[in-house]
Amino acid sequence: MDAVHPNVFIPPRPPIPARQLPFHQFLRAIRTNALTMWTETAYQEDVLVRRFLGRSQMLLNAPEAIHRVLVENPSNYRRSPASIRILRPITGNGLLLSEGEDWRLQRRTIAPSLAPRTLPVLARHIVTSTHEAIAALGAQTNQQINLLAAMQNLALDIAGRSMFSLETRQYGPAMRALLTEYALNYSRPHMLDMVLPPSIPTLRDLGRRRFQRRWMAFVSEIMQARLAAPATDMPRDLFDLLRAARDPESGQGFSHDQLRDQIATMILAGHETTAVTLFWSLLLLSGAPDEQRRVAEEARSVEITPDNAMTVMPRLVRTRAVISEAMRLYPPAFAIAREAIGPDRAGGIDIPPRSVLLIAPWVLHRHQRLWRDPDAFDPSRFLPDAPPVPRFAYLPFGAGPRVCVGAQFALAEATLVLAMLIRDFDVALDDPRPVMPVAIVTTQPNHPPTFRLQSR
Numbered sequence: 001m002d003a004v005h006p007n008v009f010i011p012p013r014p015p016i017p018a019r020q021l022p023f024h025q026f027l028r029a030i031r032t033n034a035l036t037m038w039t040e041t042a043y044q045e046d047v048l049v050r051r052f053l054g055r056s057q058m059l060l061n062a063p064e065a066i067h068r069v070l071v072e073n074p075s076n077y078r079r080s081p082a083s084i085r086i087l088r089p090i091t092g093n094g095l096l097l098s099e100g101e102d103w104r105l106q107r108r109t110i111a112p113s114l115a116p117r118t119l120p121v122l123a124r125h126i127v128t129s130t131h132e133a134i135a136a137l138g139a140q141t142n143q144q145i146n147l148l149a150a151m152q153n154l155a156l157d158i159a160g161r162s163m164f165s166l167e168t169r170q171y172g173p174a175m176r177a178l179l180t181e182y183a184l185n186y187s188r189p190h191m192l193d194m195v196l197p198p199s200i201p202t203l204r205d206l207g208r209r210r211f212q213r214r215w216m217a218f219v220s221e222i223m224q225a226r227l228a229a230p231a232t233d234m235p236r237d238l239f240d241l242l243r244a245a246r247d248p249e250s251g252q253g254f255s256h257d258q259l260r261d262q263i264a265t266m267i268l269a270g271h272e273t274t275a276v277t278l279f280w281s282l283l284l285l286s287g288a289p290d291e292q293r294r295v296a297e298e299a300r301s302v303e304i305t306p307d308n309a310m311t312v313m314p315r316l317v318r319t320r321a322v323i324s325e326a327m328r329l330y331p332p333a334f335a336i337a338r339e340a341i342g343p344d345r346a347g348g349i350d351i352p353p354r355s356v357l358l359i360a361p362w363v364l365h366r367h368q369r370l371w372r373d374p375d376a377f378d379p380s381r382f383l384p385d386a387p388p389v390p391r392f393a394y395l396p397f398g399a400g401p402r403v404c405v406g407a408q409f410a411l412a413e414a415t416l417v418l419a420m421l422i423r424d425f426d427v428a429l430d431d432p433r434p435v436m437p438v439a440i441v442t443t444q445p446n447h448p449p450t451f452r453l454q455s456r
């Protein structure tokens with residue numbers, strides 16, 4: 001591998017443990033920061049196996065093994081008990097946790113609502129929200145500012161408007177409070193969450209169920225408010241698109257409860273992931289002023305309006321490369337977990353039934369055999385003339401039939417917002433403490449650092 005160029009920015013990462021963590025420390029790492037549970041060999045080998053809670057737990061880095069699990073034989077793999085326990089209260093019976101025929105039907109019905117053809121409907125909300133956010137940020141230039149909170153609020157506003165055409169002033173604070181309550185109390189996997197099948201509730205599950213009732217009632221309330229808005233001929237938002245969605249085979253649409261669970265799923269899957277992508281992109285650009293200048297030049301060369309957002313996207317290649325590189329270094333979905341149903345063989349590895357498989361973008365994206373200078377921030381690896389990224393080495397959105405259904409929307413959102421922000425502001429970090437990634441549900445910073453913005 002080439003030596004790192006002296007001008008290259010290497011952002012901080014958590015220390016790598018020298019040897020395999022003993023059981024209780026491993027368990028603690030899963031609960032507090034999953035990024036600290038892998039030793040150096042994880043970033044060098046094709047596969048890592050350990051016995052954990054009576055099962056094989058395998059970390060897969062080999063492309064053939066990943067291909068087998070996610071693309072070739074996905075029906076032999078289901079979501080792990082811990083994922084089901086943690087995500088069910090927020091996503092209900094929506095797409096994320098559904099399986100088998102139920103999943104196929106839901107996916108067929110939803111996918112067209114998030115296809116490239118419908119993105120212009122959603123992209124106009126992205127641009128309108130960002131214009132307002134920029135006006136608010138413009139009033140805070142040359143002051144210390146918390147850009148993590150600003151990106152979370154903006155992503156939530158975009159989610160609210162692209163889903164419901166509603167400004168989030170009314171519902172945003174309550175939604176954030178509920179999601180924060182959930183993150184603090186119920187989102188960390190404990191031992192019983194991983195050992196017991198989802199059909200046997202743990203004590204924490206009882207709290208999760210009570211939370212689910214409150215959360216779903218809240219989503220229903222927003223839906224009622226949205227239903228009271230006068231009908232239009234053209235779809236305005238994801239709510240209109242999903243309400244009109246029909247399974248192409250049976251012609252069936254969603255019931256009220258099914259629609260509510262899909263909306264709840266999209267709020268969870270869509271807003272925090274995009275918020276952290278934007279946060280990490282801004283942090284990286286603050287450490288690489290030359291790169292930031294290049295993004296600013298590109299952003300100034302196009303005018304982004306609510307009507308043309310998707311048309312100008314192909315011209316934002318450098319901005320898009322920064323987003324791709326930020327998702328490589330800090331993948332919001334740091335690990336994709338599956339439980340094997342029956343025995344299988346993946347890339348020459350025997351997979352026993354009930355083993356837990358981890359395909360971890362965090363590890364894959366920094367794997368020493370797959371990437372040149374894996375820890376360096378170098379967006380040029382994603383420019384159109386760069387050599388192609390190795391197969392199955394870059395999976396911020398997963399792969400195969402369960403690949404993120406919102407990937408195109410998320411990429412459009414992150415790219416447009418970043419271009420608009422960097423066009424208007426020079427972004428500098430103004431905080432002496434190093435910013436470390438912490439993975440619980442998504443890859444977050446360990447503290448919200450302060451930044452300073454200057455108008456360009």
Ligand code: HEM
Nearest residue numbers: 096266269270273274332333396397398402404405406410
């Ligand atoms: C940067 C932003 C995002 C990232 C990094 C991301 C990442 C992912 C990943 C890795 C998966 C696959 C999980 C697996 O195979 O187990 C996934 C699935 C999913 N994502 Fe995203 N996502 C993002 C944004 C969004 C948005 C904006 C939406 C909705 C509007 C969304 C909705 C979903 C749904 C519904 C699934 C489940 C798909 C299925 O199981 O068929 N995501 N996402």
